[in-house]
Amino acid sequence: MAVVIEPTAPADLAVIAAQAYGLTPRELDVARLIAQGLPTAEIATELVISPHTVRGYLKAVFGKTGVSSRGELVARLFA
Template structure:
């Protein structure tokens, strides 16, 4: 977690956030009084949370960051309320991105339609074609057509290859690269 003052100055950071920031590739950063340079995308996410808070719609700001080792981090920030309901500090959480955050990005990368992503997620859960058809209220023939299109787009020939391509290769850190690190608590 990183806390930002209402003026946008980073005021506090925990060791877990330091650990995850160390995984971010070199790029534009801003200095901070915390002893770490903060990636611009982190600073911008916190600023967006402050801007959203001024609109009073209760949303948080979110960003995803690709790490050096091929994994993904998720940042989400929210502006807290201060005295007299004035904007207070902004809390930014940085953590490994859950698969649910990554599915739309991966689907877009392979050109999958929303329905194809939905079917791919059912395949990843181990559902048979008839079970997918029943869950989505479509025919098994339509499911098979979607699966064929998904296989073509992902350039695979089996359900196992598909799951590996969409949900493993693109989500888990690349452990065979030199200097790759595994995620985990600090």
């Protein structure tokens, strides 16, 4: 038997952070696409939802994580 200890991948940390903040799976999807630098319209296309719905998810994510910008959100969840 072997035990390997290594740093957690940023993607795995994001899931843990999302759970800690109470994000839904769809809110995490939106946050991941924001981290990739996609604008609202492209996120809407990728997730097959309206831009208005993306903005609603983004507002909810900002509220749950206590941030006020996309940059802060990426830093909070993915850094």
